[in-house]
Each structure stands twice: as structure tokens, then as C-alpha cells.
Amino acid sequence: MERGWSTRRGVFLCLAVSLLPPGRANTFAINCSGFHQHGVDPAAFQAIFNQKAFRPVTNYTIPTQVNISFTLSAILDVDAQLQLLTSFLWLNMVWDNSFISWDPKECGHVNKFTVTAENLWLPDIFIVESMNVDQTPEGLSAFVTNDGHVVYSKPMRVTSICSLDIFYFPFDEQNCTLTFSSFIYTVDSMLLGMDKEVWEITDTSQDIVRTQGEWELLGISKATPRMFVGSSLYDQIMFYVAIRRRPSLYVINLLVPSGFLVAIDALSFYLPAESGNRAPFKITLLLGYNVFLLLMKDLLPASGTPLISVYFALCLSLMVLSLLETVFITYLLHLATTQPPPMPRWLHSLLLLCTCPRKCCPMAPHKGNQGLGLTPAQLPGLKEPVELVGKAPGPGEAALTGVSGGTGAQREQEAQEQRRVELWVEFSHMMDTLLFRLYLLFLASSILTVIGLWNT
Ligand SMILES: *[C@@H]1O[C@H](CO)[C@@H](O)[C@H](O)[C@H]1NC(C)=O
Ligand SMILES: *[C@@H]1O[C@H](CO)[C@@H](O)[C@H](O)[C@H]1NC(C)=O
Ligand SMILES: *[C@@H]1O[C@H](CO)[C@@H](O)[C@H](O)[C@H]1NC(C)=O
Ligand SMILES: *[C@@H]1O[C@H](CO)[C@@H](O)[C@H](O)[C@H]1NC(C)=O
Numbered sequence: 494m495e496r497g498w499s500t501r502r503g504v505f506l507c508l509a510v511s512l513l514p515p516g517r518a519n520t521f522a523i524n525c526s527g528f529h530q531h532g533v534d535p536a537a538f539q540a541i542f543n544q545k546a547f548r549p550v551t552n553y554t555i556p557t558q559v560n561i562s563f564t565l566s567a568i569l570d571v572d573a574q575l576q577l578l579t580s581f582l583w584l585n586m587v588w589d590n591s592f593i594s595w596d597p598k599e600c601g602h603v604n605k606f607t608v609t610a611e612n613l614w615l616p617d618i619f620i621v622e623s624m625n626v627d628q629t630p631e632g633l634s635a636f637v638t639n640d641g642h643v644v645y646s647k648p649m650r651v652t653s654i655c656s657l658d659i660f661y662f663p664f665d666e667q668n669c670t671l672t673f674s675s676f677i678y679t680v681d682s683m684l685l686g687m688d689k690e691v692w693e694i695t696d697t698s699q700d701i702v703r704t705q706g707e708w709e710l711l712g713i714s715k716a717t718p719r720m721f722v723g724s725s726l727y728d729q730i731m732f733y734v735a736i737r738r739r740p741s742l743y744v745i746n747l748l749v750p751s752g753f754l755v756a757i758d759a760l761s762f763y764l765p766a767e768s769g770n771r772a773p774f775k776i777t778l779l780l781g782y783n784v785f786l787l788l789m790k791d792l793l794p795a796s797g798t799p800l801i802s803v804y805f806a807l808c809l810s811l812m813v814l815s816l817l818e819t820v821f822i823t824y825l826l827h828l829a830t831t832q833p834p835p836m837p838r839w840l841h842s843l844l845l846l847c848t849c850p851r852k853c854c855p856m857a858p859h860k861g862n863q864g865l866g867l868t869p870a871q872l873p874g875l876k877e878p879v880e881l882v883g884k885a886p887g888p889g890e891a892a893l894t895g896v897s898g899g900t901g902a903q904r905e906q907e908a909q910e911q912r913r914v915e916l917w918v919e920f921s922h923m924m925d926t927l928l929f930r931l932y933l934l935f936l937a938s939s940i941l942t943v944i945g946l947w948n949t
Contacts, residue, residue, distance in 0.1 A: 522594050529601030541592050542612040548682060549590040549614050549641075556681060559588045559616045561673055561730065562688035565698035568708040568736055569650075571657065571667065574796040577624060578655040578669045580734075585646040586616055587688050593641040607634040610645055616683065621672035621729070622653035662799035663743030664947050666711065667736050674720065674729035685728045691715050694732075707742070711735040747789055747801065754782050755808050758815055759936060762929045766822045766921070775816045782812060804943050811936055818932065822925045829917030836916050844920055 523537045548557055563582045570579040590613065597604040610633045619627060628650065635645035655669035675683050695713045702710040712735050720727045758778050764771040786805060793802065828834070836844075 525595040525600035528603050545614045549592050551591045556684045558684045560686040560688035561586050566701045573657045573659045573794040576657050579652045581650050587644050590641045590643050595639045597639050604639040608637050610635045617676045623651050625652045659794045659797050659799045663740040669734045672729050672731045679725045680728050685730050708736045711737050758812050772819045779812045807939050818928045825921040833913045833917045
């Protein structure tokens with residue numbers, strides 16, 4: 494196709510050349526006399542406007558060099574579900590039009606003016622990743638200089654496909670590619686170059702993007718691999734746009750409240766298990782957490798499994814586990830104070846071992862006085878469950894009503910019963926403490942794991 498045009502253009506050029514005064518340099522010179530007095534004469538440019546359908550070169554074996562640069566002015570949307578990045582950029586293109594040339598000395602040193610772009614040949618640079626048709630506004634102008642240099646820039650709203658990885662949300666960084674290439678011109682007809690250095694593009698873009706939005710521009714780098722399509726080789730320039738999410742919104746709205754709720758859940762272990770307040774408190778917390786998750790659902794990415802979802806699931810399961818633990822301890826205490834089964838010998842000795850003074854066995858925080866090495870019988874707090882036994886109707890009642898009788902055997906039996914209750918209560922508290930420590934360990938290790946994963 495190019496060759497067909499080439500020969501036709503050749504004939505046309507030969508005709509044009511033969512009509513004009515001899516001298517190669519002036520072949521396409523525009524007569525610009527009067528430009529500075531009456532403005533540009535459209536007739537002088539008509540010949541160039543008529544040629545806009547053809548690539549503006551005199552020798553078709555020489556490819557047109559188009560130098561490009563762009564300024565990324567906004568990152569409008571990053572859609573993880575559709576894997577689309579919507580950005581706004583200004584594309585600058587610079588190329589030489591061999592047909593345009595005039596002598597500025599003839600026209601009062603006018604060496605540059607604008608021409609509406611639709612009257613000129615424009616390179617068909619597009620973005621390979623773009624997922625929408627080019628919506629270039631009409632009526633844009635290009636600068637032309639007296640040596641045929643054309644500078645054209647156009648705004649582009651680019652919705653480009655980009656492989657987005659939201660695993661590290663909200664601390665994620667994305668690396669999207671914008672590949673500029675020509676639709677139809679192969680390397681024989683068009684070469685792409687850089688109009689500005691990449692660091693200049695990065696600097697200007699960073700200055701503009703910095704002021705707004707959720708995303709921060711980390712940097713832009715480029716690569717220039719050529720692209721084979723069938724047997725044709727196309728020149729292209731790839732820009733890697735690295736962006737990072739500003740996480741503060743998500744940290745404040747998601748991570749901090751969630752962390753507070755888990756902290757309160759952990760602290761609620763300090764509510765005495767006997768009081769019966771702990772389980773309702775934990776259920777309320779669990780409910781609150783579910784409401785929180787429902788409210789904040791919109792802030793999370795719509796697809797994929799980011800680490801933050803794992804973190805939420807972890808927090809929820811920690812709360813459920815702590816509730817289960819409370820249920821278990823409440824049951825154990827109830828069992829201990831109503832119908833304590835005989836304590837297995839090994840458990841008894843273990844308990845003795847643990848309550849021995851200076852044996853550093855974990856003690857429940859709300860029973861700090863036990864840590865001083867007092868035996869359970871000396872503790873005022875532990876009398877409470879025993880009194881509860883007296884008040885509770887049930888199998889224990891028969892034994893206790895006999896207390897007033899006061900024979901030696903009965904007193905012996907009653908003392909044994911009380912001792913058993915004390916042991917079981919103590920065992921429950923020990924279990925509570927142990928499970929609390931395990932909970933804390935699990936909490937710390939899982940949160941450290943999540944933080945560690947976020948940091949990689
Ligand atoms: C340019 O045009 C003016 C009239 O507009 C004419 O007088 C002048 O001779 C022309 N110059 C050339 C080099 O053709
Ligand atoms: C066109 O350019 C090619 C390569 O630069 C050169 O070999 C050839 O002579 C040129 N043709 C003309 C007519 O100048
Ligand atoms: C394009 O860039 C190259 C190298 O940077 C330079 O040699 C060439 O003159 C430029 N072309 C245009 C039309 O600006
Ligand atoms: C983006 O990815 C490309 C290759 O896929 C790589 O060359 C480039 O260094 C990456 N940029 C950043 C900032 O990670």
C-alpha cells in the first residue's frame with residue numbers, strides 16, 4: 494500500500510517540482526511574505542493541507558521519526574474487579590513535516606504559528622492496552638515551525654487493562670503498562686523516539702498527581718521492545734507506571750477500629766468469669782464487629798482475597814474463640830460449684846504443683862492475690878463459690894442441710910466437699926488463665942504474621 498502511494502506521490506512530486514523554480518531546498522517553501530502584515534494567507538498553505546492524507550516525507554524510504562512524551566495528570570480509577578486503570582494524560586507528539594518550510598526573514602521573523610490539527614497529517618499513535626476508543630476532542634491545534642517541525646499534544650482519558658494484584662491492599666503497589674505504538678505504520682515508515690527524558694516525564698507527572706486522589710505516582714520507567722505482528726515489525730515504547738495507594742483512609746477506617754475491638758476482646762478476659770458478665774460482653778463485641786464489617790464492606794476491593802480480608806476473618810475467629818472459651822469456663826465453674834465430680838489424682842497433683850509458692854504457674858490476672866502463693870482456702874474470693882453452693886438448689890443441698898447437725902463424720906464430709914469445690918474452682922481459673930495466654934499467643938503471632946506479610 495505504502496509503495497503504491499509512494500509511486501503516486503512520486504509522480505505528483507515530480508509535477509510539483511517541475512512547476513516550481515529549481516532548487517531542492519526551496520521546493521516546498523511557503524511564500525510567507527505578508528504573514529506579519531495581513532496574517533497567514535490560507536492559500537499559501539492550501540497545498541500542504543491538501544496533502545494531509547499522506548505521510549509528509551519526500552522520500553518514502555525514510556521513516557518518519559515521531560518523538561513522544563506524556564504527562565500523567567490524574568489517576569482516576571483503579572478497578573480491581575475489571576482489572577482496569579483509568580488515567581488521564583496529555584500526549585505530546587513531535588515530528589517533521591517535510592512539506593512545511595518558510596524563510597522567517599521574508600515575513601518579519603514569524604517562525605512559528607498554530608494550525609488546526611485536522612488540516613495536518615497526524616501520526617496514529619495509540620495505547621495498546623487501552624480499552625476504549627480514542628475520544629480526542631475536536632478542534633485541537635498543532636504548532637508548526639518554519640523548518641517543518643510539528644508539535645501536537647492531545648488530552649487522553651485512557652482506560653487501560655492492567656494486571657492488578659490486591660493481595661496487599663491497602664498497602665498495595667501496582668505496576669501498569671502503557672504501550673504507545675502506531676496502528677498501521679511499521680518500522681519502515683515510522684520510528685518512535687522520546688521527546689523528553691523519562692525522569693522529566695516522571696517529575697512533571699509526580700508534581701501534578703501528588704496533589705490529588707487516592708493514588709500516588711511512584712515512578713515511570715520505559716522499555717522499547719519492538720513488536721512483531723505476523724511479519725510486520727512495529728516500533729513501540731512501553732512505559733511502566735508504578736503507583737501506590739495512600740493507605741491512611743483504610744488504616745483509619747478499617748484497621749484501627751478492628752484492632753480496637755480485638756484489644757477490647759482480649760481485655761474482657763479480665764472480667765471475672767464468675768460474674769457472668771463476660772459472655773454477654775463478648776457477644777456484644779462480636780455483634781459490633783459484624784456490624785462494622787457490614788458497614789465497611791464497600792471500602793474493600795470487590796474481588797479477590799486481599800490480606801486484609803484474612804485479617805478480618807482472623808479477628809472474627811479470635812472473637813469467636815474467646816467466646817467459646819468463656820462458655821467453656823462458665824460451664825466449668827458451674828459444674829464446680831453445683832456438682833463437682835471427684836478430681837482425678839493426676840489433675841490434683843498438677844494443681845498442687847502449680848499452686849505451690851514460687852512455682853511460676855500462670856495466674857489469672859483478676860486473681861492476682863493467688864500469685865502471692867496463698868492456698869485457695871485462705872482466699873476470700875474463693876469463699877464465694879462455696880456460698881453459692883449453699884444457695885444453689887440441687888444435689889449439694891442435701892449435704893449442706895446436714896451441716897447444722899454437726900456430727901464429726903458429717904463435718905468431715907462437708908469439709909471434703911468444700912475442698913473439692915475449691916479445687917475445681919481453682920482448676921477453672923487455671924484453665925481460664927492458660928487459655929487466655931494461648932489466646933494472646935495466637936493473637937500476637939497471627940497479627941505479627943499479617944504485618945510481616947504486609948511488609949514484604
Ligand atoms: C510571494 O508572494 C508575493 C505576493 O503575495 C509576491 O510579490 C512575491 O514575489 C512572492 N515571492 C516568491 C518568492 O514567490
Ligand atoms: C531516499 O532515501 C534512501 C535512503 O536514505 C536513499 O538511498 C535514496 O537515494 C533516497 N532517494 C532519493 C530520491 O533521494
Ligand atoms: C527525536 O529525537 C531524536 C533523538 O532524541 C532526535 O535526534 C530527533 O531530532 C527528534 N526528532 C524530532 C522530530 O524532534
Ligand atoms: C514494572 O514491571 C516491569 C516489567 O514487568 C519492570 O521492568 C519494572 O521495573 C516494574 N516497575 C516497578 C516500579 O516495579
